[in-house]
Amino acid sequence: xxxxxxxxxxxxxxxxxxxxxxxxxxxxxxxxxxxxxxxxxxxxxxxxxxxxxxxxxxxxxxxxxxxxxxxxxxxxxxxxxxxxxxxxxxxxxxxxxxxxxxxxxxxxxxxxxxxxxxxxxxxxxxxxxxxxxxxxxxxxxxxxxxxxxxxxxxxxxxxxxxxxxxxxxxxxxxxxxxxxxxxxxxxxxxxxxxxxxxxxxxxxxxxxxxxxxxxxxxxxxxxxxxxxxxxxxxxxxxxxxxxxxxxxxxxxxxxxxxxxxxxxxxxxxxxxxxxxxxxxxxxxxxxxxxxxxxxxxxxxxxxxxxxxxxxxxxxxxxxxxxxxxxxxxxxxxxxxxxxxxxxxxxxxxxxxxxxxxxxxxxxxxxxxxxxxxx
Amino acid sequence: xxxxxxxxxxxxxxxxxxxxxxxxxxxxxxxxxxxxxxxxxxxxxxxxxxxxxxxxxxxxxxxxxxxxxxxxxxxxxxxxxxxxxxxxxxxxxxxxxxxxxxxxxxxxxxxxx
Numbered sequence: 109x110x111x112x113x114x115x116x117x118x119x120x121x122x123x124x125x126x127x128x129x130x131x132x133x134x135x136x137x138x139x140x141x142x143x144x145x146x147x148x149x150x151x152x153x154x155x156x157x158x159x160x161x162x163x164x165x166x167x168x169x170x171x172x173x174x175x176x177x178x179x180x181x182x183x184x185x186x187x188x189x190x191x192x193x194x195x196x197x198x199x200x201x202x203x204x205x206x207x208x209x210x211x212x213x214x215x216x217x218x219x220x221x222x223x224x225x226x227x228x229x230x231x232x233x234x235x236x237x238x239x240x241x242x243x244x245x246x247x248x249x250x251x252x253x254x255x256x257x258x259x260x261x262x263x264x265x266x267x268x269x270x271x272x273x274x275x276x277x278x279x280x281x282x283x284x285x286x287x288x289x290x291x292x293x294x295x296x297x298x299x300x301x302x303x304x305x306x307x308x309x310x311x312x313x314x315x316x317x318x319x320x321x322x323x324x325x326x327x328x329x330x331x332x333x334x335x336x337x338x339x340x341x342x343x344x345x346x347x348x349x350x351x352x353x354x355x356x357x358x359x360x361x362x363x364x365x366x367x368x369x370x371x372x373x374x375x376x377x378x379x380x381x382x383x384x385x386x387x388x389x390x391x392x393x394x395x396x397x398x399x400x401x402x403x404x405x406x407x408x409x410x411x412x413x414x415x416x417x418x419x420x421x422x423x424x425x426x427x428x429x430x431x432x433x434x435x436x437x438x439x440x441x442x443x444x445x446x447x448x449x450x451x452x453x454x455x456x457x458x459x460x461x462x463x464x465x466x467x468x469x470x471x472x473x474x475x476x477x478x479x480x481x482x
Numbered sequence: 483x484x485x486x487x488x489x490x491x492x493x494x495x496x497x498x499x500x501x502x503x504x505x506x507x508x509x510x511x512x513x514x515x516x517x518x519x520x521x522x523x524x525x526x527x528x529x530x531x532x533x534x535x536x537x538x539x540x541x542x543x544x545x546x547x548x549x550x551x552x553x554x555x556x557x558x559x560x561x562x563x564x565x566x567x568x569x570x571x572x573x574x575x576x577x578x579x580x581x582x583x584x585x586x587x588x589x590x591x592x593x594x595x
Contacts, residue, residue, distance in 0.1 A: 130562075131535070131539075133551065133559070133560065133562070134512065134535070134551075134561070134562040135531075135535070136559050137511065137512075137551075137554060137559045137560055137561035137562060138511070138512050138513045138531070138561065140554070140558045140559040141511075141513055141554050141558070141559075141561060142513060144558065163531075164531045165530055165531055165532055166532065168532075169530065169531070169532025169533070170531060170532050170535055170536065172532075172536075173532060173533060173535065173536025173537075174535075174536050174539065177536050177539045177540045177543060
């Protein structure tokens with residue numbers, strides 16, 4: 109595969125059929141014309157191609173932008189799951205690992221791009237589970253998952269409770285990674301996540317390796333669901349996760365961060381709206397949580413600046429975070445933005461994959477320094 | 483203003499207006515649009531492909547512009563050429579006026595300071 113082909117694949121990742129072909133042809137036209145121009149300027153064909161692709165920038169930027177453009181209008185067509193599929197990859201699995209590919213989709217039940225989530229090929233999951241001594245059992249309309257060495261097995265896969273968790277498309281069946289995680293938690297085993305590509309789901313001694321094909325949205329969806337299930341009650345719903353490995357819009361923290369470890373910043377964000385009551389506009393709103401996740405470099409962690417609340421202060425533990433957040437969750441709280449008197453409480457967590465330990469620990473705010481790098 | 487580039491949030495906030503303005507007149511394809519943005523502003527507007535194409539598709543979906551594939555003047559692969567629709571012309575006019583009013587009022591605040 110040449111560099112242009114690689115670019116086109118990455119830039120159109122997540123789109124289906126006609127839309128994918130059209131965007132691909134459009135970008136290809138752009139690239140070919142630009143290569144011609146550089147060649148007329150005296151560059152060789154390969155130099156011209158390199159220069160063109162450098163000029164185009166990261167293909168992920170294009171595919172991300174297309175997410176919001178090409179998904180919303182497809183909402184509401186009952187029974188059809190639309191668009192946004194990352195190319196799936198499956199390579200040879202190391203022994204003892206169940207290794208499945210993932211795809212990122214927006215189902216028709218979703219309310220917008222933030223509801224899009226990642227999916228596994230269900231047939232592949234079944235086959236891979238056998239390698240680790242597990243299985244999908246029971247009737248096709250009500251399947252259960254069985255795993256070795258867990259307190260409860262088999263447990264029913266929760267397919268009907270939430271919309272968009274299971275669907276068929278082009279001869280394949282897809283299961284949302286969130287539904288799989290819920291079922292794994294239901295086994296009563298310690299469930300842990302680590303890694304980014306692939307994301308490894310540890311269930312006691314079993315490792316389910318989810319290949320993301322380099323699509324950050326898959327990792328985001330997995331960690332969002334995992335953390336929502338791990339953080340426990342007493343918190344507002346989790347809205348989004350976002351990570352930016354290149355640190356393009358980054359807020360950089362320095363501190364005791366270990367290269368390769370996954371960290372999550374829990375950020376409360378205001379969502380406000382107006383309603384009409386008897387012809388009068390009334391303000392309303394609530395706080396939702398945003399999880400900003402990234403893999404650290406040694407001593408450095410970069411998070412997406414655009415969703416970090418400002419001003420903020422880091423809290424020392426999950427319970428301190430909940431306590432600090434509580435006054436703002438009250439229906440009588442009139443606050444709709446953070447200010448000098450009301451700093452957003454935030455919590456920085458280091459995630460752990462060790463089944464015999466806690467799933468996360470709070471990073472001590474005293475050891476962390478923040479600075480905007482871009 | 484050569485040598486100076488706007489904040490990326492400013493570009494993002496006005497991208498539709500910028501694109502509609504460039505497409506006013508002759509139809510153009512993506513690469514031409516990005517070049518014109520640079521050439522006509524002395525390099526001030528540098529539209530990145532990552533935001534340009536999603537924005538063009540959004541405007542097409544909103545029916546402010548219409549795109550169709552045509553053979554490029556240099557031969558080879560076809561390019562997708564965009565033109566303003568009547569609705570797009572009206573939208574451009576509305577947004578242009580809104581921006582002028584906004585900008586004039588902001589100017590008032592600076593004068594009073």
